[in-house]
Amino acid sequence: MSGLTVDTASIAYKRRSVSSIMVHVMVALLPGITIYALYIDSRLLFNILIASTCALLFESVLVLLRRRAVLPVLKDASIVLAAILLVLSVPQSLPSWQLVFGVFVLCTLGKHIFGGLGHNPFNPAMVAYAVLIVSFPLTMTQWTEDNGLLDAPEIIKNAESSSVNDKGQLTEWDSLSGATPLDRLDTLKREAGISSPPVDASLTTPEQALSAADTILSSDWLILSVAWLAGGLYLLFMRIISWRIPVSVLATLWCLYALYPLSTSTPVLPATVALFSGAIMLGAFFIATDPVSAATSDKGKLVYGFGIAVLCFFIREFSAYPEGIAFAVLLMNMCVPLIDHAFTRNRFSGNSIDDQTSNRP
Amino acid sequence: MNRRKPVKALLARSRRLQQTGRSEPDGGLPLVRNKPGLEAVGVPITELPVPEQLVYPLLDYARQTVQAQVHVGESVLLGDSIAEGILATASGTIKAIEHRPIIHPSHRDALCVVLDVDATGDENTQSLATSDTLSTERLAQACISGLGGAGFGTALKLRAAQNKVANISDNSSETGIHTLLVNAVECEPLISCDEALIRSDAQTVITAVHTMIKLSVCQRCVLAIEDDKVDAIAMLSTAIDAVKSDTGVDVELVKLSAVYPSGAEKVLVQRITGKPLPTGVRATELGILCLNVATVVAAWRAQAGYPMISRIVTVAGSRANKPCNIRVRIGTSVADVLQSTGNAPEADDSRVRAGGPLSGFDLQSLSVPVTATTNCIAIEPPQSKSAAMACIRCSHCSEVCPVNLVPQQLYWYASGNDIQQAQRFGLDNCIECGCCDIVCPSSIELTSMFRYARSSWREQQQDKQDADIARERYEQRQRRLSHREQEARKIREEKKTQLISSKDPIADALARARARKRPS
Numbered sequence: 074m075s076g077l078t079v080d081t082a083s084i085a086y087k088r089r090s091v092s093s094i095m096v097h098v099m100v101a102l103l104p105g106i107t108i109y110a111l112y113i114d115s116r117l118l119f120n121i122l123i124a125s126t127c128a129l130l131f132e133s134v135l136v137l138l139r140r141r142a143v144l145p146v147l148k149d150a151s152i153v154l155a156a157i158l159l160v161l162s163v164p165q166s167l168p169s170w171q172l173v174f175g176v177f178v179l180c181t182l183g184k185h186i187f188g189g190l191g192h193n194p195f196n197p198a199m200v201a202y203a204v205l206i207v208s209f210p211l212t213m214t215q216w217t218e219d220n221g222l223l224d225a226p227e228i229i230k231n232a233e234s235s236s237v238n239d240k241g242q243l244t245e246w247d248s249l250s251g252a253t254p255l256d257r258l259d260t261l262k263r264e265a266g267i268s269s270p271p272v273d274a275s276l277t278t279p280e281q282a283l284s285a286a287d288t289i290l291s292s293d294w295l296i297l298s299v300a301w302l303a304g305g306l307y308l309l310f311m312r313i314i315s316w317r318i319p320v321s322v323l324a325t326l327w328c329l330y331a332l333y334p335l336s337t338s339t340p341v342l343p344a345t346v347a348l349f350s351g352a353i354m355l356g357a358f359f360i361a362t363d364p365v366s367a368a369t370s371d372k373g374k375l376v377y378g379f380g381i382a383v384l385c386f387f388i389r390e391f392s393a394y395p396e397g398i399a400f401a402v403l404l405m406n407m408c409v410p411l412i413d414h415a416f417t418r419n420r421f422s423g424n425s426i427d428d429q430t431s432n433r434p
Numbered sequence: 435m436n437r438r439k440p441v442k443a444l445l446a447r448s449r450r451l452q453q454t455g456r457s458e459p460d461g462g463l464p465l466v467r468n469k470p471g472l473e474a475v476g477v478p479i480t481e482l483p484v485p486e487q488l489v490y491p492l493l494d495y496a497r498q499t500v501q502a503q504v505h506v507g508e509s510v511l512l513g514d515s516i517a518e519g520i521l522a523t524a525s526g527t528i529k530a531i532e533h534r535p536i537i538h539p540s541h542r543d544a545l546c547v548v549l550d551v552d553a554t555g556d557e558n559t560q561s562l563a564t565s566d567t568l569s570t571e572r573l574a575q576a577c578i579s580g581l582g583g584a585g586f587g588t589a590l591k592l593r594a595a596q597n598k599v600a601n602i603s604d605n606s607s608e609t610g611i612h613t614l615l616v617n618a619v620e621c622e623p624l625i626s627c628d629e630a631l632i633r634s635d636a637q638t639v640i641t642a643v644h645t646m647i648k649l650s651v652c653q654r655c656v657l658a659i660e661d662d663k664v665d666a667i668a669m670l671s672t673a674i675d676a677v678k679s680d681t682g683v684d685v686e687l688v689k690l691s692a693v694y695p696s697g698a699e700k701v702l703v704q705r706i707t708g709k710p711l712p713t714g715v716r717a718t719e720l721g722i723l724c725l726n727v728a729t730v731v732a733a734w735r736a737q738a739g740y741p742m743i744s745r746i747v748t749v750a751g752s753r754a755n756k757p758c759n760i761r762v763r764i765g766t767s768v769a770d771v772l773q774s775t776g777n778a779p780e781a782d783d784s785r786v787r788a789g790g791p792l793s794g795f796d797l798q799s800l801s802v803p804v805t806a807t808t809n810c811i812a813i814e815p816p817q818s819k820s821a822a823m824a825c826i827r828c829s830h831c832s833e834v835c836p837v838n839l840v841p842q843q844l845y846w847y848a849s850g851n852d853i854q855q856a857q858r859f860g861l862d863n864c865i866e867c868g869c870c871d872i873v874c875p876s877s878i879e880l881t882s883m884f885r886y887a888r889s890s891w892r893e894q895q896q897d898k899q900d901a902d903i904a905r906e907r908y909e910q911r912q913r914r915l916s917h918r919e920q921e922a923r924k925i926r927e928e929k930k931t932q933l934i935s936s937k938d939p940i941a942d943a944l945a946r947a948r949a950r951k952r953p954s
Contacts, residue, residue, distance in 0.1 A: 091876055367827075
């Protein structure tokens, strides 16, 4: 025992720590956040500040309650990242107290109830988002409050009832409210579904789809999507995330949007434009790739991404919610243990377990 | 072309940025070459002076105890057998047969033969007759065992390969050994004993390989080496051209890209043949005889009558003052090796590792003896303790795993002591290379957990087997007893029925009483 230190670890090599992974993801979010704050809504920065502070606070308290060391847990920065992702997925007009409530849900229901980082089966930010959207449907779908001319209930009422068929009204909304293109598309679609009879669908659909594409292409949200894409490419380049989940999500969505017009008369976005609409880029690169709650095997990742894309497509196109990423991710999170079980095969085992033992001399 | 260059540069940069996270198609890690113990080309390897005492653990390759063939006080000569597969590596008197610490990841003791040396002899002490051809019997006599990883007896391996297990060769028409795979890959940082051997005398290596080809009667011979061992490759290719052989089989020099752990048998067979080894199947069962280059040279020396009494050990590490490769008599203690090479750890807190920085493990005592499988002794500073954090399932570990396991999943089961489930996910395939350990962002010590899980699985199996045997013994005894009881009862019953069946029981009883009385 003469002066030896015994360690079970191998010799230290330069490695990437959990916190550096989280910081890399935050760096990848920077271009998007900048564009969001500059062109769309500067309240984002204020909300991020509030959310991260509250997240750190809640997490410290929870870790203390669980009688663990606080600093190492805070240092991994994962809670801040989750809080930022939550802020990015809610409307910036959300009252602060609701946002704080969301962060609280994120820390408790999303993360610590399962045992903290690494043990949560669901993406914490999406859990919080889901709780917020069912608790505060009004403020969670009200993407602007620039002026008092239009208030949220009215938008929703209009959208829900599809009573307003007038195109002029629609453009008026555009100029007044600046709702997200997806919300508008949702309305446009419903309206088209009612107003255009199936007979002349072939005539109207491309036209309407084109105008819908224009709405997407001309908005700042497109630039934002490009920024998320850039961030995602950075993550791929740094090898923080694997290409499998985002590629599988995007490819599947592209195919679905490309095939959808064949079976419907409602206006559909051109496939490529659809990928840049809404939260798809953010979801594909930053939310679906959360390693803790995603599938881990190579084939499993592809299946997981495929599932998210399909669910997201159906929620977007056939449900009352304009965007489907959050619920798609949560639903697929549930399937992860099954997916991993089914797709974790090891290359070296040709035979089943029983054969293996009997084979040995 | 010009346009593609920046893309390539960018990709290369991406790899460098993430040195430890690059995923090779077959897993593994491209580690930076770090072989500090190498001498200049052509310099012979120095021998370590033989210490006063040598220690031989009475264990075979599977860590099963073997019976000592000597007794305390007996004097032995160099080359005498101490136990099956163990030779005296110097002449002297047996001082004791007692428990001593051995090189073991759990710092275990084992029964050891302790030899007080009085005549050291040297490397060229001939204890066996020179023979014209190498034979399997000779390999067994000279106690040639694998100098690479597991230390499997070479004669055993050869025999196993020659009488290949029937169920595998059923599908293929060939029998016996078709490929001789000489492993000179040595992919782990610090370890350079095989490279040192080649650099000291490449001609001998190739001559030895030809001898082995003759013995194994193979159709193909592959000498695998990492492509960053430039000098060794140059020397080997010159030697291949220079050494003539009558076997008609050429030595193919295969250069593998430097990815750790290509030298592990499982991975090497996969990289050479393109086909993975199925679980629980050894390379020999597929007709591939995989031998370490140093083992081949030792076997060749056995033909000339020299038993295997020493091996080359690399002493290196960031706390080693004089990194070197040195020929060490088997049985020498690690402390002696470090002392004589001037590498005794000065600081009080050094870690001394048996084996390389990745696949090795720390020693708790320096008095443990060097065995045939001790390829490296590494002296390292203590690690800044970063407490292991929770697994975030980033799957870097499965990207680098050379045998395509999902270490994080295994860890989940192993740490929950659900070893059955861990087995289902291929725990038995783990080669304990340590790749997952060094990429884990949460600094989880995966390899030591797997090592623990595997040994506890083995123990469980052993316990179960023992319990089964005990139960069977007990059941048989119960059966025997009840059988005996039944027999006795049957006799009693028979007697009884005889008595009852007589016509006049009272008269009979009186007659019996009278018969009893008469003798007195």
